[in-house]
Amino acid sequence: MTTEPPNNEILTVKRREILTYIERTQIERGYPPSVREIATACSLSSPASVQFHLKVLQKQGFLMRDLSKPRALTVNMSSRSLSSSNDDALSIPVIGLIAAGSGALALENPTDEVALIPAFLGDATTLFALRVKGDSMIGDGIFERDIIVARKQSTATTGELVIAGLRDETEATVKRIEIDRAKNRIVLKPSNPAYSPMQYPMDQVAIYGRVVFLQRQF
Amino acid sequence: MTTEPPNNEILTVKRREILTYIERTQIERGYPPSVREIATACSLSSPASVQFHLKVLQKQGFLMRDLSKPRALTVNMSSRSLSSSNDDALSIPVIGLIAAGSGALALENPTDEVALIPAFLGDATTLFALRVKGDSMIGDGIFERDIIVARKQSTATTGELVIAGLRDETEATVKRIEIDRAKNRIVLKPSNPAYSPMQYPMDQVAIYGRVVFLQRQF
DNA sequence: GAGGAAATACAACATTTGTTCTATTTTATC
DNA sequence: GATAAAATAGAACAAATGTTGTATTTCCTC
Known part of the structure; x- marks a missing residue:
């Protein structure tokens, strides 16, 4: 061959x-x-x-x-692999590292680019990608170095996997969100039992987006 | 249709x-x-x-x-889709092989289509995609319904994540492989502690490919 | 063991298909 | 415009392949 x-x-x-x-x-x-x-x-x-x-x-x-x-x-x-402008491929900038544990996210300095071709992702302009750091979400099969793609949105519903952070800080994490409107609280839950859920007053949490996709290279 | x-x-x-x-x-x-x-x-x-x-x-x-x-x-x-519900078994329903033809084969549900392949995976003709069934590999962050992309190869080295099966059967599983040349044995290890590693004589195991990529939709 | 269905085999035949040779048309280059 | 290369076409042929009819074997059931 x-x-x-x-x-x-x-x-x-x-x-x-x-x-x-x-x-x-x-x-x-x-x-x-x-x-x-x-x-x-x-x-x-x-x-x-x-x-x-x-x-x-x-x-x-x-x-x-x-x-x-x-x-x-x-x-x-594929004939596509030769076309300079790969129509079907989406290139999404990897904005930075997203924290597992406590955070550390430097937004707005694209380090990498991920090439995606998912038809199902829809409008690409509202998407952004992050490289995962840490192990706080391994319960959901999200590992260090994975790349997650999120759709920009500032609201979410309980149970969703979101990119969120404290309003005053530049850090963001990927967590499962729980919204308790009665108590006016938001809980960000890691899926690694080794970490504890974090509770914040609703107005202190900024939601950046919802996770829609994940990819990993071996 | x-x-x-x-x-x-x-x-x-x-x-x-x-x-x-x-x-x-x-x-x-x-x-x-x-x-x-x-x-x-x-x-x-x-x-x-x-x-x-x-x-x-x-x-x-x-x-x-x-x-x-x-x-x-x-x-x-797929003949595999009929095989008795072996938890470890991979169901290989749709292999809308990647970015283009090559070894295409679209089996079963046209609804499920893998339409994503990053450029870094290289030669697409030696790749195939599978949808994961079962939870035997959650320790490696491989969950049910994930799509894994593997590169065709019939050999592997210890520690690699492979698609393998028994030579006589039609089922295949994704497992971490361990090759013991001294004892002429191959061990296929699940990463879910709830499952036990399986040992087989070397010549009974067929290796189909090595896992190189994973993607998940939320 | 008898009977019948399923499975397999052999051979002959019709199609589809790949291939090659040669001729003609188009395109590019100077 | 002349020339060469690239592209296309037509026809004929050989190979691979699908198909069918009939006969034989195997397997199962009673």
């Missing part, structure tokens, strides 16, 4: 069209298209024309073929 | 073997096997025998076919 180094030559319009069609078909139908199906889909009236492009694509390392076998196509490299 | 209700008839040994082979081939090669390839792999010396089973599987709703088209096979329902 020799993985050809990606020829950094650009993809022709037609070749990109073909590559994309193969990918889409594989995903949508569960099996790759035949040469003639590619021809029809990509407006080429001869299988030979497709053959021509396939050979180039193969030489460039974009796909693998098992010759003489119908539909024996494997896409090595 | 009518999703046939899963006929609760059980899968024959042979039919399960065939279904599993189709799935595995789709994952590993990127395209489904031909009828004759199935015959060879599943020890059937006639394509007609395979045809017989395929028709049954199709009627049961396990797979779809486009007749007269080579390799036009789509697995609707």
Whole structure:
């Protein structure tokens, strides 16, 4: 299995069209298209024309073929991975470290960028990402170095996982929130039994956002 | 697209073997096997025998076919999803393989789609995604319903987080692996203290891949 | 052990498909 | 505009593949 180094030559319009069609078909139908199906889909009236492009694509390392076998196509490299502006990918700035235990968050100095492609996340402008520090939330499976994505919002309901902090401070933590309107209190609960919940008067707590997503690299 | 209700008839040994082979081939090669390839792999010396089973599987709703088209096979329902509720088992319902095709295979619920892959994961063709079932790995912060992305590989070193299973079975689990070459044994360790490590002779364990990434939606 | 259903096999055939050769058209370059 | 390279097309052929009909074997049930 020799993985050809990606020829950094650009993809022709037609070749990109073909590559994309193969990918889409594989995903949508569960099996790759035949040469003639590619021809029809990509407006080429001869299988030979497709053959021509396939050979180039193969030489460039974009796909693998098992010759003489119908539909024996494997896409090595997504055409998307080459596009400079990755339409589908969201890049969200990692604003800083968020505390587990007591805090320490330096907002507003993007250190990193996370690339996400989740369709389900919706409007990207209201999202921000943080790298987790500490172990106060391991009960929820949130570990040190994980990256969590939150949606900016200043309110929350009991039980939600939020990014919050004290109004006067620059620190923020990720915690499960509990709102007691009767007593006018907010409780921020760690999910690690080794830590204790913290109680504050409602007006002292600032909610920055709600956790919607988490990712971890091993 | 009518999703046939899963006929609760059980899968024959042979039919399960065939279904599993189709799935595995789709994952590993990127395209489904031909009828004759199935015959060879599943020890059937006639394509007609395979045809017989395929028709049954199709009627049961396990797979779809486009007749007269080579390799036009789509697995609707993983054979794994039928396996008795082994807590450790991974259900591999939807593998909408990553950012594009490669070894795509979209099984089961089109609703559940993994559509996220960070650039840093590199070559997408050797990756596959799984949805986690069970709580045997919560010690590592891997929870039910999380999606883990693994890189295909058949070997591993002690301490790594792997997708592995018994060679003869269709189920796979995510576990931390420990290899004892002296005793010719492999230990698969859950990270939930409620579960016990399992020991197997080395040649009975099949390693499918190493966990490289995890994502969770809240 | 008899009978029937399920499973398997063999062989022949029709399709789909990949492949190659050659000719023609388009595009780019000077 | 001339020339070469790239791209496309057409046709014919070979290989891989799906399909069907029938016969044989295996397995299960009574």
